[in-house]
Amino acid sequence: MTQVNKTNRRRFLQASLASSAALLAKPASAQEVVLQPARSTGRTIFEAGEYGMPSEFATGSRLIGSANGLHGGARTPLSESHGIITPSGLHFEVHHGGVPDIPPHEHKLLIHGMVDNPKIFTMEDIMRFPSVSRIHFLECSGNGEQEWSSPSSPTTTVQQSHGLTSCSEWTGVPLKMVLDELGIKTEAKWLLAEGDDSSRMGRSIPMWKVIDDAFLVYAQNGEFLRPEQGFPLRLLVPGFEGNMNVKWLHRLELSDKPWWTHQEVARYSDPRPNGKKVVFSFYMDAKSVITSPSSTMTLNGPGFYEITGIAWSGRGKVAKVDVSTDGGATWQEANLQTPIFNKAHTRFRLPWMWDGKEATLQSRTTDDTGYVQPNYEQLYALQSPIGMMHNHAIQSWRVQQDGTVINVHHV
Amino acid sequence: MSAHKTLKLIGFVSIAISLSFGALFASAQEKFGFGKPAHPDEIARYNSDIHTDGSGLPDGSGDVALGAEIYEYQCALCHGEELEGVPEMGANSLHEGRRDIKKLPYASSLFDFIRRAMPLTDPGTLSNDETYGLVAFLLNETGVIKDDNLTLDAKSLAAIKMPNRQNFIIDPASRFTAEDLQ
Numbered sequence: 001m002t003q004v005n006k007t008n009r010r011r012f013l014q015a016s017l018a019s020s021a022a023l024l025a026k027p028a029s030a031q032e033v034v035l036q037p038a039r040s041t042g043r044t045i046f047e048a049g050e051y052g053m054p055s056e057f058a059t060g061s062r063l064i065g066s067a068n069g070l071h072g073g074a075r076t077p078l079s080e081s082h083g084i085i086t087p088s089g090l091h092f093e094v095h096h097g098g099v100p101d102i103p104p105h106e107h108k109l110l111i112h113g114m115v116d117n118p119k120i121f122t123m124e125d126i127m128r129f130p131s132v133s134r135i136h137f138l139e140c141s142g143n144g145e146q147e148w149s150s151p152s153s154p155t156t157t158v159q160q161s162h163g164l165t166s167c168s169e170w171t172g173v174p175l176k177m178v179l180d181e182l183g184i185k186t187e188a189k190w191l192l193a194e195g196d197d198s199s200r201m202g203r204s205i206p207m208w209k210v211i212d213d214a215f216l217v218y219a220q221n222g223e224f225l226r227p228e229q230g231f232p233l234r235l236l237v238p239g240f241e242g243n244m245n246v247k248w249l250h251r252l253e254l255s256d257k258p259w260w261t262h263q264e265v266a267r268y269s270d271p272r273p274n275g276k277k278v279v280f281s282f283y284m285d286a287k288s289v290i291t292s293p294s295s296t297m298t299l300n301g302p303g304f305y306e307i308t309g310i311a312w313s314g315r316g317k318v319a320k321v322d323v324s325t326d327g328g329a330t331w332q333e334a335n336l337q338t339p340i341f342n343k344a345h346t347r348f349r350l351p352w353m354w355d356g357k358e359a360t361l362q363s364r365t366t367d368d369t370g371y372v373q374p375n376y377e378q379l380y381a382l383q384s385p386i387g388m389m390h391n392h393a394i395q396s397w398r399v400q401q402d403g404t405v406i407n408v409h410h411v
Numbered sequence: 412m413s414a415h416k417t418l419k420l421i422g423f424v425s426i427a428i429s430l431s432f433g434a435l436f437a438s439a440q441e442k443f444g445f446g447k448p449a450h451p452d453e454i455a456r457y458n459s460d461i462h463t464d465g466s467g468l469p470d471g472s473g474d475v476a477l478g479a480e481i482y483e484y485q486c487a488l489c490h491g492e493e494l495e496g497v498p499e500m501g502a503n504s505l506h507e508g509r510r511d512i513k514k515l516p517y518a519s520s521l522f523d524f525i526r527r528a529m530p531l532t533d534p535g536t537l538s539n540d541e542t543y544g545l546v547a548f549l550l551n552e553t554g555v556i557k558d559d560n561l562t563l564d565a566k567s568l569a570a571i572k573m574p575n576r577q578n579f580i581i582d583p584a585s586r587f588t589a590e591d592l593q
Contacts, residue, residue: 067501068489070531097528112454119446120453128445181442192460199528200535202460251457260463262524265516265579266509276580277514388509 062090063159070098070198073140074228075163078291084135084310084337084345086166088221092242093228094140094164097199100248104232107196109216113254116183123232126216129173134215134238135341137312139284140164141241141268144391147407154406158294161395161407165287165312167345170236172217175210179254188254192261193235196250203244203268204258204280205237213238216249239314239343240282241390243268270389273381284314286373287392288321288348288365299403302356307334310345313367318346320366325352327360327396327410328375334363359399360410377411461523465569468522471539472564478548481541485530494552501531505553512553516579518571522546543568 060080066072073094076086086092093099104123112118143164146152152161184207191210195201205214217236218225225231230247237244243263258264258280270278288311293299307325311318317340322331337347348363366372374382379393396410436442461467482490489500494512496504503510515521526542528534537545546568547561555574 067499068531071501097531097534110449110454110457112449112458118449118454120449121446125445129443181444181446194457194460198534199531200459202523202527253458253460255462257462259460259523260517260520261460262515262520262528265520266511266514266524269579272580276578277575278581279516279579280581 060090062092063163066095071096073164075159076166078158078163078165078289078310079294079297081291081310084167084341084347085221086168086345088168088223088226088229091138091166091168091220091226091229092140092164094142094242095197095228096201097197099227100197101227102196102232102248107232107248107250109233109250109252111179111182111252111254113192113252114185114188114256115179115254116185117181119182121178123218126173126178126233127218129177131171132174132215133169133171133219135167135169135344136236136238137165137167137284137343137345138236138242138245139166139287139312139314141243141284141389144393144395145388147393147395147409148388148391151407151409154408155296156407157296158289158291158395161295162289164242165310165345167310167312168220169222170215170217171219172215172233172236175214175216175235175252178216179210184254187256190255190258192251192253192255192259193244193246193249194251194253195230195246196248201243201246201263202259202261203246203263204261205235205240205244206258206280206282207254209237209240209282237282239284239316241268241284244282268389270383272383281390282314284312285390285392286313286315286318286365286367286371287311288318288363288373289395290323290361290363290397293361293399293405294397295405295407297405299354299399299405301403302354305352305354307350307352307361307363309348309363311336311348311363311365312343312345313365313369313371314343315371316368317342317344318365319368319370321346321348322364322366323348323350324362324364325359328362328364328394331364354399356401358401360408361397361399362394362410364394375411376409459523459526461519463517463519465519465565468519468565468568469539470565471543472562473540473542473544473547474562475544475547475551475559477541477544478546478551479544481537481545482548485537486545489531494549505549512549513555513573514575514578516573516576518546518550518568518573521549522568 060077062074064074076090076092107123109121144161147161189207191205191207193203193205214237217234218232220229233249234247235245235249264279270281272278288309290307290309292308307323311321321334323334324331334348334350340346364373373394375394396408398406398408489497489502491497494505496502505512522542525545543563547563550556551558551561
């Protein structure tokens, strides 16, 4: 309080001095250079607060969608994102029963089932294990579902069509290391991961994936997880659909068979054109999208523009991104930002001289397993358009002659 | 330092770390020793999940009439009087699309989900009898088992063969085999 009063008093004094100086000043002669006055002091260090906030002029905010406030989520502003890391406060979210904020000293992780010695870990226990930090994307398999059959609208933005993917540095403990403490029985083939939100969200995860690279995560981008990201503990299953990366993780059960939870059979499964429904389709396949220029942007006349966007694959590293400005007739290889991380967003950039004519922009990635991102025609052959999950088709943005950009399907 | 060299260095460091753990413990049996043993009672308090063979289903039973009563005052507000769904409340139809109850592969998935997550604003408050009753009501209402007197318990629920079961397949592009699923 004292500091604020002092500040106000000083400001008043400065203001008075400035006005008396103005009264005394003589008119400047023609030769005299009048220096641009220095900027005022702005907000004080105290006003900046103990947790820094973005500028009030900085654009880019999450787009929230929920009918009831408990089930639904928020999308990342991809066209206003730069590089590969998503700020924690702009990470996408999908919730099934609200957002608990769990006191870490109360939180426990129970691990039981097909283990030699079932155990309960406190957060203190978990943080005593040797830690790892890794950069990984996280994508909801429903990302792009409304674009499946036809463009939802010409003015659908990249945030609306692709905003359920984000990328962070995650810190935690390899799950295998923790499970080895208990002794994994040889017949254990599946793991149930359950959250401590009101919906007790549960998913079955194959043990080979658990052993390979799943990890328990308590920190994101250098700070503790946000409640919306599962504070104090979440599971990360790199490259698998977002729903499996269970937040507020409180229970792991090992079994010889999967659970076929409601999440798995009713929501996160994919109808095929032959009427069959695929369950346990976990991989997020190679995908990319141009984030600029993208729908609702306007190019200010012909000339130089950078085409940029992100590419990622749940099966490995991005090997290549090709960009087309003529709807896929010809392709040019884009520059990839290095280092390229495994199962992580990869920024691509391509310089482009726009000639002022209509242009259809597309990006197509290939991952290091050789998987090539399909166009819609190719995707329809693999999956039924009513499926809607795992839409990883090539996205098209059309730059119109007046410079406006719209969302289109262009096979 | 080039990115390539950096990555090489990271690779070297991670090898060094794994080697150092090798040296940390004299034998494979030795552990960090973190965490406390979980008592069976404590496991039982949280172990609510149900397998497709019905293992994990609790005691109790419920019939269509009980389920209809519960549905009316716990579910209809969002899911609609006729299970048609009330989109403004965030619920889709239970007769068609992804939430189509007829299309579920196992009745256990339905029981598990209702007990785990419903009603949305107050999950975990339904009794076992009420949950069995709701499953009976929903299966009758959607025509899976047309029987107004249907009563379900652990044994009868586990015995239900859902009509769409054979249409569920595993992803041929993934590394799963039929043996993984049993």
